[in-house]
Amino acid sequence: MHRRNLLKSVAALPLLALGRSPPARSTAAATPLRRVRPGDSAWPSAADWQKLNDAVGGALLPVQALCSACESDRGGAACKDVLGNIHNPFYIGDQPAGTQVSGWLDAWTPAPSAFALKARNSADVAAAVNFARERRLRLVVKGGAHSYQGTSNAPDSLLVLGHDPGALRRCLP
Numbered sequence: 001m002h003r004r005n006l007l008k009s010v011a012a013l014p015l016l017a018l019g020r021s022p023p024a025r026s027t028a029a030a031t032p033l034r035r036v037r038p039g040d041s042a043w044p045s046a047a048d049w050q051k052l053n054d055a056v057g058g059a060l061l062p063v064q065a066l067c068s069a070c071e072s073d074r075g076g077a078a079c080k081d082v083l084g085n086i087h088n089p090f091y092i093g094d095q096p097a098g099t100q101v102s103g104w105l106d107a108w109t110p111a112p113s114a115f116a117l118k119a120r121n122s123a124d125v126a127a128a129v130n131f132a133r134e135r136r137l138r139l140v141v142k143g144g145a146h147s148y149q150g151t152s153n154a155p156d157s158l159l160v161l162g163h164d165p166g167a168l169r170r171c172l173p
Contacts, residue, residue, distance in 0.1 A: 035136055065112050070082060113155070116160075128158055138154050
């Protein structure tokens, strides 16, 4: 078959469908899942977050943007700590809001999760997954590796930290 004939045949396929009746659709159209965000009436209350924190033994923490300490006090110790370690990939990986890059041009912008859960065992992970599913929250996982596409954080999400940040450093001489 010649390429020109193949292209003509492929181009004609949509025209063949015009003579047919449209496929039957289900009467119960699937509604897309809409994730809840802060400010929505369905966003978990402080009591809900506290209940999750109690269930995971205090392993839940609010997440702040990596350089938020510099916004409030540019000369403070917390800001100096961030700026002094910003080129250290181990430091960045240990921070719940840390990402390896600051985003690709017009592709994504790093934005911290609302809360992070430092999972110590599978029960903590299950509690986080159930909490997010029941409340329609976005759930993201940061497992200790690089995330150049920004998949290990998302705004207004519950972040599960599934790694021991100090484990690698303890193995190094």
